[in-house]
Amino acid sequence: MNIIDELKKAMNWDKLDEATAKEIVDDLEAGIEKMKQEQELEKRKAETEENKAWSERVAKARTKRHNNIARKKKHRQLSGISAGRLAMLRKLGKIDD
Numbered sequence: 001m002n003i004i005d006e007l008k009k010a011m012n013w014d015k016l017d018e019a020t021a022k023e024i025v026d027d028l029e030a031g032i033e034k035m036k037q038e039q040e041l042e043k044r045k046a047e048t049e050e051n052k053a054w055s056e057r058v059a060k061a062r063t064k065r066h067n068n069i070a071r072k073k074k075h076r077q078l079s080g081i082s083a084g085r086l087a088m089l090r091k092l093g094k095i096d097d
Contacts, residue, residue: 008021
């Protein structure tokens, strides 16, 4: 196990037993794994926020388009009714503008 030998060299441990060395290595691996998971979580959060912002922009653009379509449809429906009749119907509360 060259990792254990490197630990002995780096920390100047002459009497490092195998069990302690394995425990240290396992702790290091667990720490590395935890850091990788945290990075993955941060990456997913960033992607989620980016996707949410994109969907909000698309929804805003679609809302504008749908409003224009509704306005044109209403205009087409009311185009055959005279202005006096529309005024009377508005007064009576039969149609909303």
